Amino acid sequence: MLKITDLHATVGEDNPKPILKGLSLEVQAGEVHAIMGPNGAGKSTLANVLGGKPGYDVTSGSVEFAGEDLFDLDPHERAATGLFLGFQYPVEIPGVSNVQFLREALNAQRKFRGEEPLSGGEFLKLAKEKAALLKMDMEMLKRQVNVGFSGGEKKRAEMVQMGILDPKFAVLDETDSGLDIDALRIVGEGINSIMRDSGKGVLLITHYQRLLDVVKPDRVSILADGRIVQTGGPDLALRLEDEGYDAVMAEAAA
Amino acid sequence: MSEAVTLPTRRDEAWRYADMDFVAASDPRVIHHWRTLEVPAGETRGEYTVHRSGATSEGMVDRLRVHVGKGGRFEAFKVITGGKYARVELEVTLEEGAHFEFGGVTIGGDAKTQEFVTLTKHDHPNATSNQTVRAVQWGKATGSFLGEIKVARHAQKTDAAQDFKGLLLEPGASANAVPQLEIFADDVKCAHGATVGQLDEAARFYMASRGLSQEQAQRLLVQAFVGDAFVELEDEKMREELLDATLEALESAAL
Numbered sequence: 001m002l003k004i005t006d007l008h009a010t011v012g013e014d015n016p017k018p019i020l021k022g023l024s025l026e027v028q029a030g031e032v033h034a035i036m037g038p039n040g041a042g043k044s045t046l047a048n049v050l051g052g053k054p055g056y057d058v059t060s061g062s063v064e065f066a067g068e069d070l071f072d073l074d075p076h077e078r079a080a081t082g083l084f085l086g087f088q089y090p091v092e093i094p095g096v097s098n099v100q101f102l103r104e105a106l107n108a109q110r111k112f113r114g115e116e117p118l119s120g121g122e123f124l125k126l127a128k129e130k131a132a133l134l135k136m137d138m139e140m141l142k143r144q145v146n147v148g149f150s151g152g153e154k155k156r157a158e159m160v161q162m163g164i165l166d167p168k169f170a171v172l173d174e175t176d177s178g179l180d181i182d183a184l185r186i187v188g189e190g191i192n193s194i195m196r197d198s199g200k201g202v203l204l205i206t207h208y209q210r211l212l213d214v215v216k217p218d219r220v221s222i223l224a225d226g227r228i229v230q231t232g233g234p235d236l237a238l239r240l241e242d243e244g245y246d247a248v249m250a251e252a253a254a
Numbered sequence: 255m256s257e258a259v260t261l262p263t264r265r266d267e268a269w270r271y272a273d274m275d276f277v278a279a280s281d282p283r284v285i286h287h288w289r290t291l292e293v294p295a296g297e298t299r300g301e302y303t304v305h306r307s308g309a310t311s312e313g314m315v316d317r318l319r320v321h322v323g324k325g326g327r328f329e330a331f332k333v334i335t336g337g338k339y340a341r342v343e344l345e346v347t348l349e350e351g352a353h354f355e356f357g358g359v360t361i362g363g364d365a366k367t368q369e370f371v372t373l374t375k376h377d378h379p380n381a382t383s384n385q386t387v388r389a390v391q392w393g394k395a396t397g398s399f400l401g402e403i404k405v406a407r408h409a410q411k412t413d414a415a416q417d418f419k420g421l422l423l424e425p426g427a428s429a430n431a432v433p434q435l436e437i438f439a440d441d442v443k444c445a446h447g448a449t450v451g452q453l454d455e456a457a458r459f460y461m462a463s464r465g466l467s468q469e470q471a472q473r474l475l476v477q478a479f480v481g482d483a484f485v486e487l488e489d490e491k492m493r494e495e496l497l498d499a500t501l502e503a504l505e506s507a508a509l
Contacts, residue, residue, distance in 0.1 A: 051463050054455065075462035076470075084463075091460035095478025101464070104474065109465035165464065 007061035021226030037223035080112035082168030130163030151178030188214025273339030295323030313339030335503035348381035357483035363393035391427035420450035
């Protein structure tokens with residue numbers, strides 16, 4: 001359902017720096033695909049390019065998502081088409097409550113898809129249900145978006161957002177960073193219950209095996225220097241954990 | 255009165271950001287006209303206004319002189335949306351223990367000049383004042399807040415605060431803050447702060463990634479930004495009216 005073909009992208013406007021250098025990857029419906037790789041390989045750039053963040057330029061290649069050319073869509077249209085971007089560093093929005101933000105976002109998406117908006121009551125019921133799934137107090141959702149949240153709370157709030165928006169496909173950028181062991185389990189189980197579905201897909205960007213112990217990936221790819229250099233099953237992540245990137249990649253090159 | 259026949263010039267500190275073309279073309283009697291309001295001791299009076307003028311005229315100047323009796327409260331919550339030139343001026347004299355609360359928003363584009371000018375006179379002990387002004391401008395518009403606070407020698411335990419923030423949606427727009435404090439008492443609290451910035455790009459992308467269009471994201475961010483000015487307004491219906499007028503004015507803004 002997500003097909004990336006020979007993607008090249010640069011970051012920076014004045015002095016563009018190539019980061020993605022011919023990245024190809026396909027994620028089928030029903031699949032969780034983990035992306036691992038050393039620092040600076042382009043993992044976050046991949047997430048940002050898929051989301052349409054300003055400052056990144058796609059110089060060549062294509063991305064097909066749910067039958068559409070992703071780059072024909074503005075960021076908010078990508079969201080309404082079913083793409084969710086989980087942020088490594090969720091943004092604080094002072095003065096805007098989670099409830100107001102998410103209700104407006106969900107109804108904007110529904111309007112784009114030609115669906116009826118949810119009423120205040122319907123929305124709160126949905127929000128309560130998804131907050132409970134991530135063991136988040138409903139009072140937190142009444143507070144300003146991410147303001148005063150700890151690192152772990154921000155990540156959990158991201159997953160509550162994902163639950164409420166119910167996307168077809170999630171790109172999760174280091175959702176496990178900043179989480180303690182209990183929070184990691186809650187977030188991992190949240191991903192499973194929201195996204196494990198034959199009609200959905202996940203691109204899970206992570207550094208560590210520990211999240212993959214909970215969200216068991218179907219495929220694992222190594223991203224290095226802007227390309228996918230190796231793809232395998234879940235055991236590839238385990239080998240990376242044991243042997244390190246250099247050893248595994250050297251073996252693949254040999 | 256001799257003052258009534260001459261017009262202010264840009265050399266007058268309180269008129270330095272004014273639209274001098276408008277002022278020069280005005281009748282001095284109109285420019286120098288002050289409305290007056292007496293707030294009896296222990297009582298509360300308020301003004302809640304959306305200044306939309308300018309749709310039909312070139313501008314407006316509204317000046318109000320208020321005297322607040324002992325322990326009284328005067329509150330003003332005002333939004334300037336219109337006017338090639340719009341100036342709202344408040345001069346407030348506080349008796350002992352009185353309070354002045356002001357929340358103001360200027361919002362506009364084109365070449366509009368919109369300003370709040372206040373003079374707060376703490377002439378007696380234990381009086382308090384709190385002023386929060388937000389300016390949202392685009393195009394070549396200017397939003398200004400000139401706030402003067404005078405604390406007399408015997409006005410001990412005065413607590414006066416002023417807070418200004420400007421939000422510029424486009425290069426070319428501007429915001430000015432001119433706080434002026436004249437303090438002769440030694441046991442007082444006077445705080446003022448001023449910042450000018452742009453919309454948070456990171457927040458805009460975050461909102462877009464959740465499905466909000468640029469227009470919707472801008473509206474939410476502006477709503478949050480100006481909200482500070484109405485925090486102390488207890489009447490919820492009135493607060494919503496002022497907020498609605500503010501957001502309505504935003505609709506002509508560029509993205």
